[in-house]
Amino acid sequence: MNDDQIQENQTAMEKKDPVNESGYFVNSAGDTIYYVNKSDEEWRRELSEEQYRILRHAGTERAFTGMYYDNHDKGIYRCAGCGLPLFSSDAKYDSGSGWPSYYKPIDEKHIVEVPDDSYGMKRIELRCARCGGHLGHVFPDGPKPTGLRYCINSASLDFEKKVGESEE
Numbered sequence: 001m002n003d004d005q006i007q008e009n010q011t012a013m014e015k016k017d018p019v020n021e022s023g024y025f026v027n028s029a030g031d032t033i034y035y036v037n038k039s040d041e042e043w044r045r046e047l048s049e050e051q052y053r054i055l056r057h058a059g060t061e062r063a064f065t066g067m068y069y070d071n072h073d074k075g076i077y078r079c080a081g082c083g084l085p086l087f088s089s090d091a092k093y094d095s096g097s098g099w100p101s102y103y104k105p106i107d108e109k110h111i112v113e114v115p116d117d118s119y120g121m122k123r124i125e126l127r128c129a130r131c132g133g134h135l136g137h138v139f140p141d142g143p144k145p146t147g148l149r150y151c152i153n154s155a156s157l158d159f160e161k162k163v164g165e166s167e168e
Contacts, residue, residue, distance in 0.1 A: 036082045036131035047081065054155045055081045055133035058118075058125070063098025066154025074162040076106070080155065081133035084110050087150065089162075095142070095149055100157065102150040103142045111150075113138065126150065 038046075043056050053059040063069075068077065077087040077100070087102045095101035105111045109129060116125035116137065126135040135156045142149035 038131075043081075048155070050155045051080050054153045055128075055131075058134040059153075060136075061099075061153050061155055066099060068100045068154040068157055068159060069098055071100070071159060073159070076160045076162075077102075077152075077157045078160060079128040079131060079133055079135070080158045081128060082131035083158070084128055084130040086110055086128065086135070086157070087152070093143060095151070097149075097151055099136065100152045100154055101142070102152065103144075103146045103148055105150065111135070126152070128156075 040056075044052055047055060050059075050061065054061060071089075071092075074089045076085050077089070077092075078085050085106045087100075088106055091102045091104045091106075093101055093103060112127045112129045112132075114125045114127060116123045123137045123139075126138055127133060128135060133156060134153075136150065136152040139149045139151060140147060
């Protein structure tokens with residue numbers, strides 16, 4: 001991705017950010033969560049190059065390359081940008097897509113859904129409700145009980161393994 005494309009993505013993200021006048025990020029339930037506001041320099045310093053590209057510029061990692069798509073350990077997946085708990089391994093399943101997939105978040109208030117019609121597709125983008133980081137997309141082809149597939153970039157996540165649990 002060149003600098004012009006990064007700037008174009010950043011401008012598009014800024015236009016879509018549902019931030020109210022108090023500087024809080026408004027989630028899909030209408031609740032507000034504190035919006036972590038860091039400079040571009042701070043984000044670049046704190047995130048890896050891949051995390052920065054995905055979280056701050058709505059990038060996507062290649063399928064089957066992320067470190068968590070085939071992770072079977074028990075634990076919690078947190079936002080790599082701010083640490084907000086997003087998904088539990090209990091809701092993780094193998095969708096065959098090549099990205100970590102979950103049928104529900106830990107708390108719906110931790111995820112913001114934003115319409116995304118980029119690349120000629122109509123999708124729902126998912127962002128962290130605390131820092132606004134791009135996580136992935138949600139699709140209506142998941143398993144019961146929700147019928148949803150939260151398709152998430154591994155680079156958007158940090159995994160906190162449950163103490164005393166081993167790999168399945």
